[in-house]
Amino acid sequence: MPRYALLVEYDGAPFVGWQRQAGSLSVQQVLEDAAAPLNGGQPAATQASGRTDAGVHAEGQVVQIELSAELEPLRLREALNFHTRPHPVSVLAAARAPEGWSARFSCTGRGYRYRILNRRARPALEAGRVWHVQQPLDAAAMHAAAQSLLGRHDFSAFRAAACQAKSALRTLDRLDVARLGDEVVVHTEARSFLHHQVRNMVGTLLQVGLGRRPASWPRRLLDGRDRTLAGQNAPPEGLTFLFARYDTPPDWC
Amino acid sequence: MPRYALLVEYDGAPFVGWQRQAGSLSVQQVLEDAAAPLNGGQPAATQASGRTDAGVHAEGQVVQIELSAELEPLRLREALNFHTRPHPVSVLAAARAPEGWSARFSCTGRGYRYRILNRRARPALEAGRVWHVQQPLDAAAMHAAAQSLLGRHDFSAFRAAACQAKSALRTLDRLDVARLGDEVVVHTEARSFLHHQVRNMVGTLLQVGLGRRPASWPRRLLDGRDRTLAGQNAPPEGLTFLFARYDTPPDWC
Known part of the structure; x- marks a missing residue:
């Protein structure tokens, strides 16, 4: 075939x-x-x-x-x-x-973007494409906290209960948080992710952005490996699968 | 009140x-x-x-x-x-x-953006937000042609049949066409526009982008003032009202 x-x-x-x-x-x-x-x-x-x-x-x-x-x-x-x-x-x-x-x-890297619309007014044009968060977020604090998750770790703290992967060891290559006008945008990349890992990381970073948790909290969660303590699973509509990398990419046309 | x-x-x-x-x-x-x-x-x-x-x-x-x-x-x-x-x-x-x-x-300037998705595949994520044009467009040629429409002119050639403005004299301050990846994006600004003027100008520039008309054609149309000769009225879903300018802007909160 x-x-x-x-x-x-x-x-x-x-x-x-x-x-x-x-x-x-x-x-x-x-x-x-x-x-x-x-x-x-x-x-x-x-x-x-x-x-x-x-x-x-x-x-x-x-x-x-x-x-x-x-x-x-x-x-x-x-x-x-x-x-x-x-x-x-x-x-x-x-x-x-x-x-x-x-x-x-054969996929050696997967990239996702997560968009948070961070303003009082609800989205009209971007409804269904963003997570609407009304309280002001500190994107720089979220970015700083995110850097502590990079590298090879057991990501059990950020996996879904239903996650079927045998091992929770993953290597996180990128987790950038930046403000773009009214939006706080997260870009992340890894060889592979656990089920709900991106949305759980975003939900956890949000607590830092709101000032409810210190920038050191996401790393402490990671080290604790307890799935029940992370921030909320960020809603799916803010998430977009951006790209898949291959050592031998298809010759697109 | x-x-x-x-x-x-x-x-x-x-x-x-x-x-x-x-x-x-x-x-x-x-x-x-x-x-x-x-x-x-x-x-x-x-x-x-x-x-x-x-x-x-x-x-x-x-x-x-x-x-x-x-x-x-x-x-x-x-x-x-x-x-x-x-x-x-x-x-x-x-x-x-x-x-x-x-x-x-009191409005002294109005700005619009028109988005053309210029690729073979139909839009999935941007459906309803772009005009889908499958044939390759020459955005540079469209931009060059657009510059010949700037300034104060009788824009009768680009008005709708139903347009109720007494005079068709308008001053076009900006009409920029640029390629951004798969998109050809038009930005335009004027004190005011005639009914359908933006979409008629975009539809006319499209003929230049497709290579069906020379870059001199839009200006010849303008000078002829004949509403029946312009390119098609570009569909509404690609158009977005971006901003209104005021000498004394409201103090937003």
Whole structure:
């Protein structure tokens, strides 16, 4: 079965998340069903570089898809964008998968952005794309605290109860917090993240930004490895999957 | 009646535009109805610095509102943001109106942004916020052509058939076109615009960007003053009202 790579943008709002789930609409189902006309009428099998939760968006999700026949990547992209309509899922680029390449297992880095709208007035234009926090946040204090989480650690304190990873050891390469006008924007990157890790880190940093906890608190939480003590899990709508890195990236077209 | 100024953000998608219209939902109606509890139960009278069409968004619309009683601007803002829910209209700031100030007639400059998403794949995240144009655009050629429209001219060639302005003389202060990644973004500013002027100018510049017309064409159209020859009226969803300028700006809080 020829394997292809897809670069995919989606609005997470109407979906139960990336992963197929009986009785609910997932991004995976939209893509697999859209590929059926190109796959002898059968839904095609896909795997994503990062499984996003319900409500989480993607600007550069990378997906592998198996088709029964060879197809020009350009035609694949156009056909999928025709058949995914009217769902807010768009294939930005497609490629023949490199030899031995897996969207998930070949991925060497994943990047996310988390947007906090930090003003009194509720969002009108960015509703569903930001976490609205009305109390003023100290972004510099959040950034300073974030730096203490970088490196290789057991991130048990920031994992979801339902997280299925065998080990909680992860290497956090970037966790930057910056103010951009009314927004406080978090950028983070790691080879991989635990389930809810980004949103739990953001919810924890928020407590520092509000002045309720000192900048040393997130690192103390990390060292304590107790999942029940972290800040709230930040809501999904502020989170966007930005990119997946590969040593041998697909030759997009 | 005390007069207040409001700085307002809205998503134009669900509205027939700024202006009240029987049987359809307008931004004006949402704000006037939301103010009723602060106005002895009666909808309050409003006027906007710029009346936007159906589907056109605003990040910084300025609105005047007359209330029957004095009110702290901060309380006014909070109360309106409570009562405008769940509509995508948000009051970012409020102020007591300066003496003799009118949102519409004191305004000395209005700024708009028009966003074109210029890529093959349809928008997923920016659907309803951009004009999707699949053929590659030459933004530099569009910018060069745009410069020939600056200054004081009769803009009849770019007005709507329904435009009610007595004179088509307007002074265009800025019309910049720039590429930002996948987007071609137009910024424009004038003391005032004719009805549909911005969208007609964008639709005309698009013909230059596609290479179908020379960079000299928009100026020839302008000089010809014939409303029927311009490019298509660019769709409303790409347009956002950004700001209104005043010699004596409201003291926002």
